[in-house]
Amino acid sequence: MGRRHPPRRSHRISPTTIMGVLVRGNCCNSLDMMESWDRLFDEAYRADVKIHTDGGIIIYAHASILGFASPVFRSMFKKPRSKNIFSIPIRGVPPEAVRIFIRFLYTSCYEQAQMEEHVLSLLVLSHAFAVPKLKRECEYQLEHRLLNLDNIVDVFQLALLCDAPRLKIICHRFMLKSFKAVSSSAGWKAMKESHPTLEKELLESVRVEDRRQKQRMRKLEERKIYVELYEAMEILIHMCRDGPHGQELKEDQKACKYEGCKGLESLVRHFSGCKLRVSGGCSHCQRMWQLLELHARLCVNSNACRVPQCRKLKQKIAKANKKKRKKTEEMKWNILAKKVVRSKSITGAPYFRLPSS
Numbered sequence: 001m002g003r004r005h006p007p008r009r010s011h012r013i014s015p016t017t018i019m020g021v022l023v024r025g026n027c028c029n030s031l032d033m034m035e036s037w038d039r040l041f042d043e044a045y046r047a048d049v050k051i052h053t054d055g056g057i058i059i060y061a062h063a064s065i066l067g068f069a070s071p072v073f074r075s076m077f078k079k080p081r082s083k084n085i086f087s088i089p090i091r092g093v094p095p096e097a098v099r100i101f102i103r104f105l106y107t108s109c110y111e112q113a114q115m116e117e118h119v120l121s122l123l124v125l126s127h128a129f130a131v132p133k134l135k136r137e138c139e140y141q142l143e144h145r146l147l148n149l150d151n152i153v154d155v156f157q158l159a160l161l162c163d164a165p166r167l168k169i170i171c172h173r174f175m176l177k178s179f180k181a182v183s184s185s186a187g188w189k190a191m192k193e194s195h196p197t198l199e200k201e202l203l204e205s206v207r208v209e210d211r212r213q214k215q216r217m218r219k220l221e222e223r224k225i226y227v228e229l230y231e232a233m234e235i236l237i238h239m240c241r242d243g244p245h246g247q248e249l250k251e252d253q254k255a256c257k258y259e260g261c262k263g264l265e266s267l268v269r270h271f272s273g274c275k276l277r278v279s280g281g282c283s284h285c286q287r288m289w290q291l292l293e294l295h296a297r298l299c300v301n302s303n304a305c306r307v308p309q310c311r312k313l314k315q316k317i318a319k320a321n322k323k324k325r326k327k328t329e330e331m332k333w334n335i336l337a338k339k340v341v342r343s344k345s346i347t348g349a350p351y352f353r354l355p356s357s
């Protein structure tokens with residue numbers, strides 16, 4: 001006969017001390033009931049299973065309860081037993097974790113402090129003995145409370161081993177987010193030693209994420225430029241329709257809803273007075289020509305439009321299109337026009353139209 005586990009004080013678990021299953025309301029519906037199951041486990045009345053754990057500690061249990069809660073136990077109990085007792089080894093995890101695990105099979109409950117201390121072992125046990133209810137609890141606890149820089153690499157590896165895809169993703173995200181701290185942790189160093197391929201894969205995913213982040217930033221920047229161009233198009237129409245604010249705006253700055261109105265107005269003023277404008281030698285005027293051409297390409301009705309050069313530019317564009325010359329430049333303009341219009345609205349109506357390509 002092995003060492004019997006020391007008698008444990010059977011204590012009532014108040015609902016406030018239990019987190020997880022009981023608090024979330026899907027476990028035993030009465031505390032008395034739970035206490036009976038707890039006592040049955042503690043007192044090991046007519047127990048017929050001996051669980052051998054590390055350090056020679058033996059935990060007693062009932063085959064009917066273990067077999068009912070876990071298909072893995074059930075298949076173990078199909079084998080013949082000696083002297084009416086089943087002997088089962090559960091090693092490699094702390095004996096206390098095994099006790100908490102077995103107790104969960106009786107009561108469907110655990111105490112939060114125990115969960116915090118043994119969550120990794122409980123994850124392994126619940127996976128190995130196919131107890132999905134406890135496995136879900138461990139995953140939930142890790143995801144919502146217990147992940148930290150010290151355990152993240154271990155949890156990630158366990159998530160892979162225990163087939164916990166959601167937990168794996170959560171850990172992966174965590175590691176990407178705090179890569180610098182994680183990669184200098186003891187857990188990371190241990191993984192580098194024991195699973196160098198896994199480390200390589202993780203480093204690669206960090207590089208991929210880095211590239212993605214840069215791409216996202218570039219796209220955001222691009223979109224900002226298109227939105228600004230779209231606004232410039234709107235302001236151009238607003239200026240030509242409503243007339244320049246000129247001195248008026250100085251007295252009442254808030255009068256115009258367009259932020260860039262003042263800037264564009266001074267550009268237009270420069271454009272009409274610049275001596276270099278015709279030869280295109282001035283960068284301000286070049287900018288203005290670009291805005292005017294973009295406008296002409298988008299303008300819905302050039303005949304009624306009051307934006308300077310709109311009709312002339314439209315004719316020039318039509319001619320260039322007919323000759324099919326400068327094809328690549330045309331394509332560039334068309335792409336730009338589309339991106340500008342789509343940056344703000346679907347169609348750009350009523351003033352703008354997507355160029356037909």
Ligand SMILES: [Zn+2]
Pocket residue numbers: 238245256257258261262
């Ligand atoms: Zn304005």
Ligand SMILES: [Zn+2]
Pocket residue numbers: 270271274275276277282283284285286
């Ligand atoms: Zn100029």
Ligand SMILES: [Zn+2]
Pocket residue numbers: 295296299300301302305306307310311
């Ligand atoms: Zn126009």
